[in-house]
Amino acid sequence: MAWKPWQIGGAVAVVVVAAGLGVYFGTGDEGGPTPAANPSASGGAAAAPAPIEVAVTDKACEPETLTVPAGKVSFRIVNKSQRALEWEILKGVMVVDERENIAPGFTARLTTTLEPGTYGITCGLLSNPKGTLTVTGGAPAAAKPSVLDLVGPIAEYKVYVTGEVEALAKDTEAFTAAVKAGKLDEAKALYAPARVHYERIEPIAELFSDLDAAIDSRADDHEKKEADPGFTGFHRIEYGLFARNSTEGLAPFADKLVADVADLQKRIATLAIPPNKMVGGAADLIEEVASSKISGEEDRYSHTDLWDFQANLDGAEKIVDLLRPLTRKADPALSDRIDKNFATVDKILAKYRAEAGGFETYDKLTPEDRKALQGPVTALAEDLARLSGTLGIS
Amino acid sequence: MAETPPRDPAKPEAERLRSPGRRNLLLGLGAVGGGAVVGALAGNAAAAEKPGPVADGAKARQPVYGRHQSGVATPRPAAAMIASFDVLATTKDELRDLFRGLTERVAFLMQGGTPPSLDPKFPPADSGVLGPTVTPHDLTVTVAVGASLFDGRFGLAGLKPRHLETMHAFPNDALVADECHGDLLLQICSDSPEANVHALRDVVKHFPSQLMLRWKQDGFAPPQALATPAGTGRNLLGFKDGTVNPDPLDPAAMERVVWVQDGQGEPAWAVGGSYQAVRLIRHFVEAWDRTALQEQENIFGRDKATGAPLGMKREHDEPDFAKDPKGERVPLTAHMRLANPRTKGEPAHRLFRRPFNYSRGITKAAQMDMGLIFICFQADLAAGFITVQNRLNGEPLEEYVKPFGGGYFFVLPGVPDKSRYLGQPLLEA
Numbered sequence: 141m142a143w144k145p146w147q148i149g150g151a152v153a154v155v156v157v158a159a160g161l162g163v164y165f166g167t168g169d170e171g172g173p174t175p176a177a178n179p180s181a182s183g184g185a186a187a188a189p190a191p192i193e194v195a196v197t198d199k200a201c202e203p204e205t206l207t208v209p210a211g212k213v214s215f216r217i218v219n220k221s222q223r224a225l226e227w228e229i230l231k232g233v234m235v236v237d238e239r240e241n242i243a244p245g246f247t248a249r250l251t252t253t254l255e256p257g258t259y260g261i262t263c264g265l266l267s268n269p270k271g272t273l274t275v276t277g278g279a280p281a282a283a284k285p286s287v288l289d290l291v292g293p294i295a296e297y298k299v300y301v302t303g304e305v306e307a308l309a310k311d312t313e314a315f316t317a318a319v320k321a322g323k324l325d326e327a328k329a330l331y332a333p334a335r336v337h338y339e340r341i342e343p344i345a346e347l348f349s350d351l352d353a354a355i356d357s358r359a360d361d362h363e364k365k366e367a368d369p370g371f372t373g374f375h376r377i378e379y380g381l382f383a384r385n386s387t388e389g390l391a392p393f394a395d396k397l398v399a400d401v402a403d404l405q406k407r408i409a410t411l412a413i414p415p416n417k418m419v420g421g422a423a424d425l426i427e428e429v430a431s432s433k434i435s436g437e438e439d440r441y442s443h444t445d446l447w448d449f450q451a452n453l454d455g456a457e458k459i460v461d462l463l464r465p466l467t468r469k470a471d472p473a474l475s476d477r478i479d480k481n482f483a484t485v486d487k488i489l490a491k492y493r494a495e496a497g498g499f500e501t502y503d504k505l506t507p508e509d510r511k512a513l514q515g516p517v518t519a520l521a522e523d524l525a526r527l528s529g530t531l532g533i534s
Numbered sequence: 535m536a537e538t539p540p541r542d543p544a545k546p547e548a549e550r551l552r553s554p555g556r557r558n559l560l561l562g563l564g565a566v567g568g569g570a571v572v573g574a575l576a577g578n579a580a581a582a583e584k585p586g587p588v589a590d591g592a593k594a595r596q597p598v599y600g601r602h603q604s605g606v607a608t609p610r611p612a613a614a615m616i617a618s619f620d621v622l623a624t625t626k627d628e629l630r631d632l633f634r635g636l637t638e639r640v641a642f643l644m645q646g647g648t649p650p651s652l653d654p655k656f657p658p659a660d661s662g663v664l665g666p667t668v669t670p671h672d673l674t675v676t677v678a679v680g681a682s683l684f685d686g687r688f689g690l691a692g693l694k695p696r697h698l699e700t701m702h703a704f705p706n707d708a709l710v711a712d713e714c715h716g717d718l719l720l721q722i723c724s725d726s727p728e729a730n731v732h733a734l735r736d737v738v739k740h741f742p743s744q745l746m747l748r749w750k751q752d753g754f755a756p757p758q759a760l761a762t763p764a765g766t767g768r769n770l771l772g773f774k775d776g777t778v779n780p781d782p783l784d785p786a787a788m789e790r791v792v793w794v795q796d797g798q799g800e801p802a803w804a805v806g807g808s809y810q811a812v813r814l815i816r817h818f819v820e821a822w823d824r825t826a827l828q829e830q831e832n833i834f835g836r837d838k839a840t841g842a843p844l845g846m847k848r849e850h851d852e853p854d855f856a857k858d859p860k861g862e863r864v865p866l867t868a869h870m871r872l873a874n875p876r877t878k879g880e881p882a883h884r885l886f887r888r889p890f891n892y893s894r895g896i897t898k899a900a901q902m903d904m905g906l907i908f909i910c911f912q913a914d915l916a917a918g919f920i921t922v923q924n925r926l927n928g929e930p931l932e933e934y935v936k937p938f939g940g941g942y943f944f945v946l947p948g949v950p951d952k953s954r955y956l957g958q959p960l961l962e963a
Contacts, residue, residue, distance in 0.1 A: 349932075360710075361707075362709075363707075363709035363710075363711060363714070364711075365711075370703075423824065427818075427820075427821045427824075430820070430821075430899060430901070431818065431820075431821070431897075431899050431901055432899060434900075435897070435898035435899035435900075437898060437899070514900060518820075521820070521821075521824060522824060525824030525825065525826075528826060529826055534828060
């Protein structure tokens with residue numbers, strides 16, 4: 141909630157994320173080539189498995205076939221040929237990992253993580269026959285996404301967040317204009333639709349805790365509750381419109397909300413979304429649902445909680461959608477379970493969609509459906525909390 | 535620290551109780567229970583008394599009289615109850631009666647004894663929760679007062695301790711008015727929740743027209759052993775809480791950190807007392823249990839299993855933050871680092887923590903309502919709790935915790951002997 145935001149220059153943010161991803165993943169390299177005479181210098185990683193030694197002569201690899209268990213594996217490559225070489229592990233034509241520029245007489249270490257399967261290894265000159273590397277299954281380390289795998293999803297997520305903030309600003313303008321014009325019914329109708337944009341990107345918005353408090357705090361957060369001067373934002377206006385049934389005195393809150401949302405939009409524009417914030421965001425959104433939306437405590441004056449409920453789900457599902465190819469590869473069962481629970485929750489909520497758009501009020505939710513939502517929501521919270529670990533993100 | 539002499543099964547109990555061990559002296563004097571004993575405790579015996587549970591189960595007791603009240607520099611027992619009251623007395627005389635009476639009840643409850651038996655046509659004198667004879671169970675009842683006691687009602691406005699104020703909300707707080715503040719706070723601790731319930735019911739029954747309960751919260755904690763170095767208890771987030779704490783059994787440390795001294799600019803009556811900050815802090819344990827271990831550890835800055843600062847081996851290893859200026863080992867936002875940045879000139883301790891965990895019902899969203907009764911004592915509230923909490927504002931831990939109640943109080947100085955009462959120097963100032 142109150143982390144220092146990662147503010148990096150505007151338009152280049154996505155590029156910066158890509159460049160910075162190395163920070164979040166181990167690269168597997170442990171330094172450059174070392175003289176063969178001093179192999180221990182390539183040590184350093186005491187925890188790494190004992191290296192598999194491969195010598196490369198002028199004609200071939202020795203041995204030409206290797207078998208290793210899946211997961212983290214370390215190779216010690218000894219260049220016994222007359223020329224500098226690069227040693228590659230290949231899957232078809234794709235280079236899975238490589239160690240470049242090993243001088244004659246030198247040794248290099250390569251540590252990498254391999255999934256089960258059959259790979260080729262290069263052995264000096266391209267005309268030399270390739271060796272075979274068999275990686276056996278058993279307990280494969282979860283396939284962690286590579287650095288580049290996450291760049292696309294993060295860039296797309298940034299586009300999604302930016303779009304939601306734009307819509308938030310636009311809809312908040314319309315909502316507050318109605319408030320200030322004293323159009324009570326119109327303001328009431330515009331309240332929930334404006335909020336959903338905020339609720340969809342709540343984990344990102346909450347990176348700015350000062351604005352989150354100003355825009356979205358509830359009366360509970362303040363000692364004097366509704367009368368507290370610190371109580372501002374959507375719920376303060378909601379209180380006026382729905383509990384007091386009046387737009388009177390709301391103009392200052394309307395102006396402040398517009399200003400705070402504009403500030404949020406400005407800050408998000410220059411925000412580089414770190415991978416852990418995007419991936420963890422799915423879990424954060426479901427925690428929101430589990431802790432307050434499911435009990436109808438969020439929109440206690442308007443009872444529009446189901447709008448927020450769906451918006452939190454939408455935001456989480458967006459993240460899950462963007463990551464699905466990676467999740468599916470790393471843990472298909474987890475991916476299936478998440479999808480199934482989202483479907484269950486969406487289906488129950490769909491019963492409460494109103495004809496005019498949006499949702500019925502929270503009090504229409506039957507105790508049976510309220511209970512039926514609890515299980516899948518809690519299971520989603522547990523499963524989504526495993527997403528970062530599954531994808532190997534710190 | 536002296537310990538209970540080894541038991542000699544051949545020695546009769548009465549003789550053992552007469553042996554000169556300081557705690558046994560107290561035990562011996564109190565063995566028959568009742569008010570007469572209390573007088574005998576006045577003076578030297580009590581003054582020499584140091585806090586600490588004796589290994590005698592239900593009969594163990596803590597000193598009633600002395601320079602300071604028990605329950606502060608007393609090793610933390612297993613059970614606590616924090617009860618805040620509004621004072622209904624309307625005049626200074628009534629307030630004096632209340633404090634006199636309260637002092638008597640506290641002495642009886644802490645010493646133990648047999649309540650009078652009454653004609654069964656009447657309600658009994660005692661709740662009977664501890665049986666026909668009240669056993670002390672290491673009970674301490676620590677009496678503190680809130681800023682509101684110094685309003686116009688009792689003519690005490692000019693005597694308020696200088697830092698005592700109504701607790702204001704920090705940015706992450708969501709204070710519930712019904713669980714905050716109060717004129718009078720009783721911190722009731724013992725080795726048994728029943729003894730705490732018994733004590734509270736005794737007080738409530740004795741002062742029907744003078745006290746009204748405002749809020750209360752039960753707590754529990756891994757008890758701290760007497761002679762062995764106190765193992766640090768864990769909070770309900772599973773982390774050790776209170777690693778960097780002055781030793782409550784080191785009187786010099788307690789004088790420096792906890793007790794108000796002469797020359798601090800405090801009213802004379804307050805010397806020997808202490809500021810007490812109480813914070814009821816809910817922990818969002820479901821969400822916490824769904825948080826990656828490395829994130830949990832980065833939030834606290836400590837290894838969850840050992841309690842060692844990240845990158846170190848043992849709980850009490852001292853991190854050198856000067857060598858970690860970017861927070862690569864212990865993040866700059868880690869709880870332990872914000873609370874105590876270990877910069878030059880920063881005192882080793884600003885406060886003494888004596889917290890308890892709590893667990894009560896569930897929320898409307900079917901989530902567990904549990905967390906911490908944070909309690910700390912200090913000689914200067916502004917330089918102590920308020921300074922540290924201001925440093926913590928905005929910490930990543932806030933995502934998982936929500937302070938909702940508590941308040942600031944001032945622990946009255948101790949009662950020197952049976953002829954005096956709690957708060958006497960204040961009320962007769």
